[in-house]
Amino acid sequence: MSENQNLLAEQRRTLILDEVRRRGGVRVNELTRQLGVSDMTVRRDLDALARQGVLEKVHGGAVPVVDASTHEPGFEAKSGLELSAKEDIARAAAALAAPGSAIALSGGTTTYALAQHLLDVPDLTVVTNSVRVADVFHTAQRSAGSRPGAATVVLTGGVRTPSDSLVGPVADQAIAALHFDVLFLGVHGISPRAGLSTPNLAEAETNRRLVQSARRVVVVADHTKWGTVGLSSFASLDQVDTLVTDRGLAPEARAEVSEHMRLVVAGEPESGTDI
Template sequence: MSENQNLLAEQRRAMIVDEVRRRGGVRVNELTRKLGVSDMTVRRDLDALARQGVLEKVHGGAVPVMEASTHEPGFEAKSGLELSAKEDIAREAAGLVAPGSAIALSGGTTTYALAQHLLDVPDLTVVTNSVRVADVFHSAQRGGGKAQGAATVVLTGGVRTPSDSLVGPVADQAIGSLHFDVLFLGVHGISLEAGLSTPNLAEAETNRRLVQSARRVVVVADHTKWGTVGLSSFAALEQVDTWVTDAGLPAEVRAEISERVNRLVVTGDTTVEPGAGPDSGAPADI
């Protein structure tokens, strides 16, 4: 790779994580050559990524973190990862929301980013089990300014998870009595065998209720979620109408996904995916 001195720290660290995951480990001197930065810069990046829990530093380099299927990172730990991809996904997903819709937003850092793009959509009813998502709308409405859409926000009750979602019987009962035009769903992991999964058993049940209450299900998840499997599955890929992701998803995976979901949207890619159905385009359909 040519000199990359001007890469933002976020971009550089995302490339390091991708390299570690793809190769199963990488050495510092390999990263300095690939990224065109100093040894000290790479070591600082590895320190930061190790603190976030996304890789493990070893002598001379880094390896992936071997996480248990029950490991659940907190909101803050996840919020610093794949920022550019999440922003692109959120912007794309916001274009699927029609004024006057009743939508649901699950917990997660990508749905949190999406909420910020929905502040100007008029007459929305937003149901969420995410404290963070609800705060986006409430803070904007209290401050005036950008909240021209003046959404009606319904925050379910429940027990708070490390990712600041509300789950459990109280949330499940509230969600089960409602009906959404579309659910925007953040996920811990996606795979062919396990479908959509989470390390939190109570969250899995709450997510099942969200899926059951939605007319259409849109997954918003970056490419790093592919191949991750949590303790409990809550939906099959075939239950997903649309997956909005980023260009980091490998081409062979896109082909597999397109056989299972109605529509795969890759941000920045205008190619029509092989599996896209005839009703997969217009926001009004949602």
């Protein structure tokens, strides 16, 4: 990390978290030198990251939190992480939605960010099992009133998860009867060994149905999802057409991804090809 007095708190905390994960732990005095900020600022950043559950404070520093494969953070806890990366990913992914197409959006904070960028794409039919995603479209339509080109939104039924997704037999049955041009899919984890995974068994089955009903599958995931494995896998890497991610994805991971799918790194020229 290079020293920078002018880093915003969010950027600084992202750098701290990346350093903790990369090195397996850091000391406060190391971070003050690397970031060029005060001891008190670093400690406040560590407190904030610890409250989000992404690292653990120890005497003199911090270490990563190793989540159980069944741990599922709530929507609010995840919404504060990797904000800039999610915004960049959402902007890049929105360009893949063609006017007049039928798309599906799964639950998650990255698809929630994406939904806000899709409001300007005309004549979409949007199927989602995310209460939060549906609210984005409904709120926009209430504010603007009836307007030409507004999206038609279908919210599946089901049982609500900590991520505010609707899952279970009701959702599965509704999704199985539909066909989408593109599925935009948020994930808990993505890895060569486990493919796409989630800690929630019911959500895994619903995501499996979403993948089966889509002509193309676009995964939207920031770099911290790479290498994470949840309890239940629901798709292999070869079932994904495109991964839209951020610049933090390591070169080795980029090479691995490009063997299976098209890779879109937000803010960079494309690497890889359509499969």
